[in-house]
Amino acid sequence: MPELPEVETIRRGLEPVLVGERIERVEQRRADLRFPFPENFGKRLTGRAIVSVQRRAKYLLAHLDDGTVLIIHLGMSGRISIIGHGRERGQLGAFTHNQGDRGAHDHVVLRLGSGTEIVYNDPRRFGLMDLTTRAALDAHPLLAELGIEPLGPDLTAEHLARHAVGRRSDLKSFLLDQRIIAGLGNIYVCEVLFRTRLKPARAAACLATPTGKPNARTAAIIPHIRDVLNEAIEAGGSTLRDYAQTDGSLGYFQHRFHVYGREGEPCLTPACRGKVRRTIQGGRSTFFCSVCQR
Ligand SMILES: [Zn+2]
Numbered sequence: 001m002p003e004l005p006e007v008e009t010i011r012r013g014l015e016p017v018l019v020g021e022r023i024e025r026v027e028q029r030r031a032d033l034r035f036p037f038p039e040n041f042g043k044r045l046t047g048r049a050i051v052s053v054q055r056r057a058k059y060l061l062a063h064l065d066d067g068t069v070l071i072i073h074l075g076m077s078g079r080i081s082i083i084g085h086g087r088e089r090g091q092l093g094a095f096t097h098n099q100g101d102r103g104a105h106d107h108v109v110l111r112l113g114s115g116t117e118i119v120y121n122d123p124r125r126f127g128l129m130d131l132t133t134r135a136a137l138d139a140h141p142l143l144a145e146l147g148i149e150p151l152g153p154d155l156t157a158e159h160l161a162r163h164a165v166g167r168r169s170d171l172k173s174f175l176l177d178q179r180i181i182a183g184l185g186n187i188y189v190c191e192v193l194f195r196t197r198l199k200p201a202r203a204a205a206c207l208a209t210p211t212g213k214p215n216a217r218t219a220a221i222i223p224h225i226r227d228v229l230n231e232a233i234e235a236g237g238s239t240l241r242d243y244a245q246t247d248g249s250l251g252y253f254q255h256r257f258h259v260y261g262r263e264g265e266p267c268l269t270p271a272c273r274g275k276v277r278r279t280i281q282g283g284r285s286t287f288f289c290s291v292c293q294r
Contacts, residue, residue, distance in 0.1 A: 075126030
């Protein structure tokens, strides 16, 4: 499942291809993904120019010249391919592949004025596309309840402490709560807690003083959240280039994690003799070292 770094990597891949281009033709090959497509989906996009490509949590937002915003979520298995883009190799989006090679799961094709085609492929169809306006964007049902962006200026020790004070839930579910921080997924929460040396099952209230002020732990966790995500975006960027040149797809990437997926392997903290353990919290795997995470 694509997490925030994958979505940001895809955004960075799409931006130079889309911005300034006009959508010449829209092929919508089915009535729904996870939800039905909005009415007149193709008609509302056709002829419009793309002004910017943003990301909010795990949503891609394409802003159009008439104030329309195209919202895209990749769900579990969504991928976006750029086909027939005529730039030289070595840049994001700089690749071509067989135009006749259309997959059964290519659900939407946007043809741009440049001749480039943007293809949305999603075998499991948990993804979605919707249209709104710039003015209504923040109130959109998918976005209205989202917490702050972990890579933006709103991620502060004060924000975390304010939400953590008196909270009975554990640290893992606190950090996964999309109403507090938007877009921090399971893998990255495990990595953040490992770096902060905090046990995932510990009470979230440990991130605040009794009066809701930040403490040393709150201050320590903030840079780890940013670093874990930024490192993954950087790794994704380089992996994506290699991947894109062979396949034409912007999609998942493999990234080396410290604890995630390393059950039974030695802890990577220097001088720690622990092994990475796996437990289930809230139905999802948690990886941690019970020796150095307290
Ligand atoms: Zn350890």
